Structures are given as structure tokens and as C-alpha cells.
Amino acid sequence: MTGAGAPARAPDTARVEDEVAAAPIEYAGARGVDGPLLIVGGVEGIGWDDMATVRLPDGDTRRGLVLEVHRDLAVVEVLGGTAGIDPGAVRIGFEGRPYAVPVSEEWLGRVWNGLGEPLDGGPPVLAGELRPVVGRVMNPACRDVPRDPILTGVSIVDAMTTLVRGQKLPVFSSAGLPHLDLAAQIAAQAGTAGEPFTVVVAAMGLTHVDADAIRSVLEERCTAGELALFLDLADDPVVQRVITPRVALTVAEHLAFDLGRHVLVVLADMTSYCEAVREVSAARGEIPGRRAYPGYLYSDLASLYERCGRLEGHPGSLTQLPVLTMPAGDITHPVPDLTGYITEGQIVLSPRLHGTGVYPPVDVLGSLSRLMRKGAGPGRTRSDHLALAAQLTAALARARAVRDLADLIGVGALTDTDRAYLALEEAFARELVDQGTGESRSLDDTLARAWRVVSMLPARELTMLATEDVAAHYVGPRTLAGAPPDAAAGGPGRG
Numbered sequence: 001m002t003g004a005g006a007p008a009r010a011p012d013t014a015r016v017e018d019e020v021a022a023a024p025i026e027y028a029g030a031r032g033v034d035g036p037l038l039i040v041g042g043v044e045g046i047g048w049d050d051m052a053t054v055r056l057p058d059g060d061t062r063r064g065l066v067l068e069v070h071r072d073l074a075v076v077e078v079l080g081g082t083a084g085i086d087p088g089a090v091r092i093g094f095e096g097r098p099y100a101v102p103v104s105e106e107w108l109g110r111v112w113n114g115l116g117e118p119l120d121g122g123p124p125v126l127a128g129e130l131r132p133v134v135g136r137v138m139n140p141a142c143r144d145v146p147r148d149p150i151l152t153g154v155s156i157v158d159a160m161t162t163l164v165r166g167q168k169l170p171v172f173s174s175a176g177l178p179h180l181d182l183a184a185q186i187a188a189q190a191g192t193a194g195e196p197f198t199v200v201v202a203a204m205g206l207t208h209v210d211a212d213a214i215r216s217v218l219e220e221r222c223t224a225g226e227l228a229l230f231l232d233l234a235d236d237p238v239v240q241r242v243i244t245p246r247v248a249l250t251v252a253e254h255l256a257f258d259l260g261r262h263v264l265v266v267l268a269d270m271t272s273y274c275e276a277v278r279e280v281s282a283a284r285g286e287i288p289g290r291r292a293y294p295g296y297l298y299s300d301l302a303s304l305y306e307r308c309g310r311l312e313g314h315p316g317s318l319t320q321l322p323v324l325t326m327p328a329g330d331i332t333h334p335v336p337d338l339t340g341y342i343t344e345g346q347i348v349l350s351p352r353l354h355g356t357g358v359y360p361p362v363d364v365l366g367s368l369s370r371l372m373r374k375g376a377g378p379g380r381t382r383s384d385h386l387a388l389a390a391q392l393t394a395a396l397a398r399a400r401a402v403r404d405l406a407d408l409i410g411v412g413a414l415t416d417t418d419r420a421y422l423a424l425e426e427a428f429a430r431e432l433v434d435q436g437t438g439e440s441r442s443l444d445d446t447l448a449r450a451w452r453v454v455s456m457l458p459a460r461e462l463t464m465l466a467t468e469d470v471a472a473h474y475v476g477p478r479t480l481a482g483a484p485p486d487a488a489a490g491g492p493g494r495g
Contacts, residue, residue, distance in 0.1 A: 025094045030087035031073075036237070037283060038064065038076040038087065046074045046094050049134070053093040054078055056085065063115065065239045066094070067284045077283060079115070079237040097132065101247055103254035104128030108198065109225040111215065114232035114244030116251075128254075133246035135253065135307050144310040146344075149375040150197075150264060150319055153189035153440030154182070156362045156433045159450050160389050161347055164375030165192070165262055165317040166310040170270075170339050173349040174329040180210055181437050182349075182360045183268045183323045184217040187227065189440040196261040196316075199227040202248035204241050205234050205272025217438075234272075241276035249307045249318075256316035263316065265308065268323035274301070274335045290334050298338045305342045344370040358434045364396055381443055384469040388450050391464040392428065395457065399425035417458065420477065424456040451475065 031041045038054065052064035054076070062080040069075075076092065078085070101116045102125050111120040118124055146166030151158055163169055173179035180203075187199045199221065203214055211231050221227045228251060232244040245267050256263040267273070274297060281294035289295040308320040322343070326336050329351065340346060345368040354361035377386045399421040406414055406422070414422075432449045435441060441449075451473040454462060458477055462470055 025096060027092050027094075030090055030092060033082045033085055033087050035283075036077050036082055037067070038078055038082060038085070038090075038092070040074045040076060040092050042072050043069070043074045043094065044072070045096065047096075049098045051095045051097065051099050052076050053095070054085070055091040055093070057089045064092070065099070065243075067280065075284070077237075077239050077280070079239055081237065098134050099243055099246075100130045100132045101250055102126065102128035102130050103251060103258070105255070105259070107200075107228040107251045108255075109222055109227070111222065111229045111231060112247075114202075114204070114230055114236060114240040114247065116230070116247045119231060131250055131254070133243060133250045135246065135249060135303070138306065138309060138311070142311050144312045144314075145374065146310055146317070146319075146371050147374045147380075148192070149381055150190050150192055150262070151443055152186045153442075154186060154360065155435055155441050155446040155449060156360060156364065157186070157347065158381075158441075158443055159385075159432065159446050160362075160364050160392065161345065161367050161369040162372045162376045162381065162385075163190075163264075163319065163321070163369065164371040165319055166308060167345075167369070167371045167375075168305050168308050168320040168322065168343045169345050169347065169369055170322040170324060170336075170343050171347045171349065172331065172336050172339075173323065173325050174351055175325055175327075177325075177349045177351060177354050177361065178359060178437075179323050179325065179349060180206075180214065180268060183266050183321065184214050185360075185437055186321060187264070187266045188217055188221050190264050192262045196259075197226070198252075198255050198261045198263045199266065200230070200248050200252045200255070200263060201227065201266045201268075202230045202232070202245045203266075203268055204232045204244050205269055205276070206231065207234055238276045238279050241273055242280055245273060245304055249304065252318055253307065256318040257311055257314050260315040262319070264319045264321060266321045266323065267304070270301075270322045270324040270339065271327070271335050293334050297334060298341070301338055302342050305339075345372075353429070353433075356429070358429050359437065360433070360435075362433060364393065364428075364433075365400065382447060384465070384473065385447060387465050387469065388447065388454065391454055391462060392450060394464060395421060395424050395454065395461075396428060417461065420457050420461075424453060427453045427456050448473075 027040055031039045046066060046069055048066055048069060050066040052066060054062045054064050062078050064076040064078045067075045067077050104125060104127050106125045110122055113119050146164045148165050150163045150165055152163060171179055187201050191197050211233055218227055218229055222229060230244055230248045232241050248265060252263045252265045255261045277300055278293050286294050305320060308318040310317045324335055324339060327333050348363045348366040350361045350363035402418045402421050432453050455475040459470060459474055
């Protein structure tokens with residue numbers, strides 16, 4: 001960050017940058033090997049998270065990360081594993097700094113591993129200022145208010161949980177749900193009207209099948225030079241998974257605050273990241289906290305999530321869409337629990353809705369974008385947008401209550417108005433939520449669909465909408481063609 005962002009730099013980060021070109025300190029031999037760890041003795045001036053280079057007698061080199069320092073001992077986790085390493089025959093060079101990458105536009109249009117090394121056969125990035133991936137502290141006094149929308153082309157997100165430039169809005173999912181499909185679709189389709197826009201994707205702990213699928217979905221945008229993809233696979237070293245989001249965010253910060261772009265960073269899966277943090281913590285011998293995660297997991301997540309936002313005097317913005325899976329669907333699990341404290345809302349995926357074949361299976365009543373009012377409404381999306389979203393939310397809450405009543409007394413005992421709410425629930429899932437994984441909808445199309453859904457209700461029920469908006473967009477009460485009341489009441493919206 002430059003210009004108005006200069007006060008946001010942390011003093012220790014400035015010191016690291018001054019020392020970034022210092023010659024590495026090299027030691028001959030190690031005292032021992034313990035699993036993926038290399039124990040090096042007689043060291044001086046080495047700190048936690050310093051990078052190391054392990055040189056084998058045959059000329060092979062492997063990267064490492066200092067996990068622990070005690071007096072003259074350093075514990076190094078070797079990223080490529082310690083197989084074939086003779087501790088007495090290796091040379092270990094300590095760079096005296098955390099991991100750093102050069103920042104430039106050369107990252108765009110390419111596929112990289114979690115350390116920023118090329119996976120597409122192209123050359124590495126060599127040009128640009130070298131910056132530590134630990135990032136810079138963003139001075140709260142320099143922050144600007146997140147505002148204006150990022151339109152994703154996904155109706156349920158754009159209509160009900162609008163993503164705002166500078167916001168961090170996570171996706172909460174469970175195993176077996178299409179969260180990666182949704183993340184890839186948003187990364188492929190999202191944009192800002194007429195302004196420079198870029199996407200950075202950090203995919204962590206993926207299987208080879210999932211990695212190939214994401215590369216396929218994002219290929220067109222990547223080829224256009226609008227996207228940088230960082231892939232960390234499940235069989236990659238665990239320390240690489242800890243570094244991956246930091247490399248991606250360092251690149252994104254340069255694009256947003258130095259080059260003035262609006263940048264969307266997709267982080268998936270943050271649960272895999274947190275499990276890697278837990279494993280590294282165990283290797284360091286740290287005292288575990290809740291569910292064996294380290295006690296500093298909250299601050300560690302905050303050090304990633306708080307790297308987004310807007311800075312006064314800078315035209316760009318950095319927006320985050322973290323994706324995480326909740327083990328056993330438990331929203332009180334430490335990863336979603338702590339994420340919820342730091343971020344500004346959540347998009348929750350529903351296993352029950354997924355079971356009906358609806359994609360994306362977003363549970364609207366469990367989802368929220370706390371900054372939506374900063375990015376939607378007059379002058380940003382459309383004047384009727386916020387009221388329409390509020391009316392739909394209220395109607396769906398009423399439909400859920402009516403559904404519970406119908407389970408007790410039967411649909412036949414309901415009033416005509418209650419039946420209209422059940423019809424709205426089914427129409428909401430079918431007409432607004434459900435769309436193809438490669439389908440991108442304009443905002444006008446999305447809001448037109450939303451109006452068709454609320455038109456399932458009598459006009460007297462639309463108490464949150466302005467009279468002139470109802471006159472302009474309301475199409476009158478409708479029924480599901482050819483569907484008897486019981487069929488209309490049993491649609492996929494039951495949630």
C-alpha cells in the first residue's frame with residue numbers, strides 16, 4: 001500500500017522489508033529428524049516463521065519453515081517432507097525473514113501452488129517489490145466504509161444477501177453440499193459495472209478431482225487475465241496450507257490498494273486451513289484449546305479476514321468470500337463460530353434444500369449480509385431492492401410458520417392467505433433460488449423473478465413495499481399451473 005495507506009504499515013513489517021535482501025545464514029548439518037521436522041543446533045538470530053532452504057548432497061533443495069526456537073535450537077518443518085534426508089549431510093540456510101513474494105500483475109491469468117510457484121508450466125514471477133506474506137496492519141483510522149455492490153450473477157446472493165465491496169461474507173456449508181461449485185461460480189461470474197475488477201482464488205486442501213473441476217470452471221476468466229488461482233492440494237505439505245491464503249491476500253492487496261482494482265478473494269476451504277493451523281500448533285508442542293485448536297485461532301483468523309476492506313484515498317477495494325465446511329453441520333464448531341464473530345454476515349447452505357435438487361441450496365432465513373444496506377438500494381442497485389428483499393424474508397418466515405401449522409391440522413384447514421404463503425415458498429425456491437451452475441443472471445432478471453414470487457400473495461399482504469413499486473411491478477395473485485394445493489404446499493422450499 002502506498003500514498004494514503006502509508007500510515008497503515010506496521011513498524012515490524014517495515015523492518016522485515018528492509019532486511020528482505022539480506023544474505024541467508026547457512027549451517028552445516030542438523031541434530032536430528034523427527035517426522036517432517038528437522039532439528040538444527042547452534043543457530044543465532046533465527047525467529048519463528050522464518051523461511052529456510054534445506055540443501056541435500058545430491059543438489060536437491062527443499063523449503064522449510066521455522067516452527068520453534070529455543071536457545072540455540074531451531075525446529076524446521078520441511079515443506080517437501082524429510083524422506084531421504086541424512087541430517088548430518090544437509091546444509092540449512094535461514095533467510096532471516098518470513099516468506100515473501102514479489103507483487104505485480106504477472107500473477108493474473110496463471111495457476112500457482114500454495115507457495116506461489118507455477119503449476120501451469122509458465123515462469124515464476126520475478127519482477128515487482130518483494131513483500132512478506134504476513135501482510136500489513138491496516139490502520140483503522142485509514143479505513144473507508146464498505147459500499148457499492150459486487151454482483152455475482154447468482155440470484156439468491158444478489159437479491160437477498162448482496163455482497164458489498166470491502167466486505168467479508170463467508171459461506172457456511174456442510175460436507176456433501178455444493179459449496180465449491182458456488183464459490184467457483186461466483187469467482188467466474190462476479191463483477192462491478194464498468195470498473196476494473198479482479199478475482200483471486202485460494203483453494204486449500206482440495207482433492208485432485210475438485211482441483212481439476214475448479215480449474216475448468218475458472219479457465220475462461222483466468223485466460224482473460226482477470227483471475228489468479230492458487231491451488232493447495234490435500235497431499236501437499238500442511239505448512240503450505242497455512243501460507244496459501246497469505247500469499248493470495250498479499251497479491252490481492254497490491255492489486256486493490258496499489259493498482260486501484262476492485263478485488264474479490266475467494267478462500268476455500270477455511271476449515272482445511274484451520275486444521276492445518278491445528279496440526280502445526282501440535283508440532284510446536286503448544287497447549288491446545290477448544291477441540292484441540294490453538295488458543296490463538298481467533299486472532300489467526302482475524303489476521304486473514306481483516307486484510308480486506310477499503311482505504312481512504314484509494315479507489316480500489318478488497319472483498320473476501322471465505323468458504324468453510326462445518327463438521328457434522330455444527331455451526332457452534334470453533335471454525336464457523338469464530339468466523340461469525342469476525343465477519344459481516346453469512347450465507348448458509350441447507351442440506352434439506354439440497355436434497356430437493358435446488359441449487360444453490362441457500363437457507364435464506366439463516367443467511368444475512370450485515371452490510372447489504374451499504375451496497376444496495378437507490379443509486380446502487382435499484383430503489384425497490386431493499387424493501388423487496390425485506391418483504392420476501394418476512395413472507396418466508398410466515399410461510400415456515402404456516403408449514404408447521406399445516407403439519408398439525410392439514411393443508412385443507414388453512415385459509416386462502418395461508419395457502420398463498422405456501423405457494424410463495426415453493427415459487428421462491430423454483431423461480432428465484434434454483435439456477436444452473438453456469439447460469440449468470442442480470443440484476444434486473446433477478447428482481448423481476450423476485451417480484452413474480454411476491455405476486456403469489458394478495459396485494460394487501462405487501463406491507464413493506466412502496467405503493468408506487470407495487471403499482472409498477474406487481475403482477476397479481478398467481479397459482480401454480482396444474483398443481484393442486486397439497487402439491488403446491490410440498491415444494492422444495494420446506495426448510
